[in-house]
Amino acid sequence: MRIGILALQGAFDAHARACEKLGHRTTEIRKVSDLEGIEGLILPGGESSTQLRLLDEAGLAAPLATRIESGIPVLATCAGAILLAREVRSPTQWSFGLLDCTITRNAYGRQLDSLETVSDDGRVPLVFIRAPRIDSVGSRVEVLATYQGSPVLVRQGAITAATFHPELSADLSPLGGVWTSEHPDRNLMGRRGGKEGDEL
Amino acid sequence: MTTSAPTTKIGFAEMLKGGVIMDVVNTEHARIAEQAGACAVMALERVPAQIRKEGGVARASDPAMIRAIQSAVSIPVMAKCRIGHFIEAQILEALAVDFVDESEVLTPADPDLHIDKHAFRVPFVCGCRNLGEALRRIAEGASLIRTKGEAGTGDIVEAVRHLRAIRTEMRRLTMMGPEELVNEAKRLGAPLDLVARVAKEGKLPVPQFAAGGIATPADASLCMALGAESVFVGSGIFLSEDAPKRARAVVLATTHWRDPARLAEISTGLGEAMRGTQVSSLPDDARLASRGV
Numbered sequence: 001m002r003i004g005i006l007a008l009q010g011a012f013d014a015h016a017r018a019c020e021k022l023g024h025r026t027t028e029i030r031k032v033s034d035l036e037g038i039e040g041l042i043l044p045g046g047e048s049s050t051q052l053r054l055l056d057e058a059g060l061a062a063p064l065a066t067r068i069e070s071g072i073p074v075l076a077t078c079a080g081a082i083l084l085a086r087e088v089r090s091p092t093q094w095s096f097g098l099l100d101c102t103i104t105r106n107a108y109g110r111q112l113d114s115l116e117t118v119s120d121d122g123r124v125p126l127v128f129i130r131a132p133r134i135d136s137v138g139s140r141v142e143v144l145a146t147y148q149g150s151p152v153l154v155r156q157g158a159i160t161a162a163t164f165h166p167e168l169s170a171d172l173s174p175l176g177g178v179w180t181s182e183h184p185d186r187n188l189m190g191r192r193g194g195k196e197g198d199e200l
Numbered sequence: 201m202t203t204s205a206p207t208t209k210i211g212f213a214e215m216l217k218g219g220v221i222m223d224v225v226n227t228e229h230a231r232i233a234e235q236a237g238a239c240a241v242m243a244l245e246r247v248p249a250q251i252r253k254e255g256g257v258a259r260a261s262d263p264a265m266i267r268a269i270q271s272a273v274s275i276p277v278m279a280k281c282r283i284g285h286f287i288e289a290q291i292l293e294a295l296a297v298d299f300v301d302e303s304e305v306l307t308p309a310d311p312d313l314h315i316d317k318h319a320f321r322v323p324f325v326c327g328c329r330n331l332g333e334a335l336r337r338i339a340e341g342a343s344l345i346r347t348k349g350e351a352g353t354g355d356i357v358e359a360v361r362h363l364r365a366i367r368t369e370m371r372r373l374t375m376m377g378p379e380e381l382v383n384e385a386k387r388l389g390a391p392l393d394l395v396a397r398v399a400k401e402g403k404l405p406v407p408q409f410a411a412g413g414i415a416t417p418a419d420a421s422l423c424m425a426l427g428a429e430s431v432f433v434g435s436g437i438f439l440s441e442d443a444p445k446r447a448r449a450v451v452l453a454t455t456h457w458r459d460p461a462r463l464a465e466i467s468t469g470l471g472e473a474m475r476g477t478q479v480s481s482l483p484d485d486a487r488l489a490s491r492g493v
Contacts, residue, residue, distance in 0.1 A: 047239040079215075111323065114212060127207055129208055
């Protein structure tokens with residue numbers, strides 16, 4: 001599968017390495033013509049305010065939105081999830097509004113508060129870096145994992161969004177199923193085993 | 201639950217890739233930098249060119265100015281401490297800065313040793329001129345490496361020298377057999393395990409950025425083309441004629457460094473760059489890069 005990674009600023013390199021380990025080809029997206037021929041899309045972490053300015057300058061916002069609305073599988077992590085959210089707080093900023101949730105930037109504090117932990121159900125390894133918090137989700141959004149009660153991994157249609165960094169974990173298995181169209185959430189949460197659907 | 205293990209420290213440096221970290225001396229500069237798309241700011245009292253001109257002992261900044269900048273912007277805030285001055289570093293960690301730059305731009309506090317950076321929860325960035333220096337700093341716990349360049353000159357020649365040295369030495373390593381690595385580690389003055397890792401992977405185990413002398417968008421692109429993954433810009437922005445315009449241009453040039461047509465647009469009409477000083481005209485004792493090797 002050929003996955004386009006938005007490479008304006010941020011963790012595009014870490015995502016490329018993770019994709020390669022999972023056997024996918026990747027292409028860096030910096031201009032509109034780079035979107036041709038991609039079968040999946042990653043919006044990586046980084047500084048969302050920087051990414052927004054660069055999106056605007058490159059004239060990429062509208063073509064990207066069209067592509068996402070067309071139903072291409074999307075993985076958005078951290079700043080990427082902020083870009084997709086319906087509403088962004090702290091500070092308020094423009095977003096695509098394609099993921100029905102409200103999200104607060106740097107909600108857990110500064111870099112000193114960055115941490116490695118696991119989801120509330122113990123099944124998903126979480127690397128948080130100056131992470132945002134999803135405060136609320138709309139009815140179309142399925143919550144796949146939580147931390148301290150807040151959603152950290154969600155899915156809406158073909159969009160999978162994480163407030164943490166699966167690409168930085170030693171165990172990349174939570175990423176394995178993101179690109180699979182059949183039963184994507186079951187693949188994504190492969191290790192939920194018999195308890196699938198229990199407490200989430 | 202672990203806070204600030206290597207994964208989150210180096211992971212944070214990954215988040216800064218493809219970006220520009222700008223030196224700022226007040227909240228007004230910090231807001232201009234954020235508005236222009238800087239991925240982080242470096243809070244300090246004087247930019248390197250001012251330190252160079254005014255002389256005296258350069259020390260870590262007043263916590264009041266660091267706090268003011270932290271509340272003025274939403275992007276990460278870094279700050280500098282003197283080489284080996286672990287108390288200044290502890291103070292910066294207590295202020296919850298996002299990265300500490302153990303920097304040759306400030307007057308070194310320890311004539312021989314750098315800080316044991318493993319002992320901190322805050323991540324550190326350190327400068328280097330070559331692969332041996334880079335690996336020594338990583339062994340001490342640096343989560344991010346930058347070239348030293350020659351700060352405050354606006355002359356890119358030293359950053360280029362350092363980027364090329366690192367690249368050449370890494371390539372050499374990848375061609376060596378295992379029996380050659382012990383001698384090479386001795387020659388580089390670097391720990392064997394790190395030397396072996398670079399020989400295998402062909403890159404540093406932490407992100408590698410450029411710094412020192414970047415004054416134009418083209419300088420930033422040149423550093424990216426020579427293997428840097430982001431750039432620090434010190435005096436080059438706020439000592440130029442039109443700082444907001446130049447700041448934005450450097451941000452764009454760091455992302456679009458492979459696109460010369462785009463760079464031609466980006467470089468157009470920016471006003472005068474910082475005047476600068478040719479490094480070759482500097483006496484040895486005025487060169488900051490030879491501090492802390």
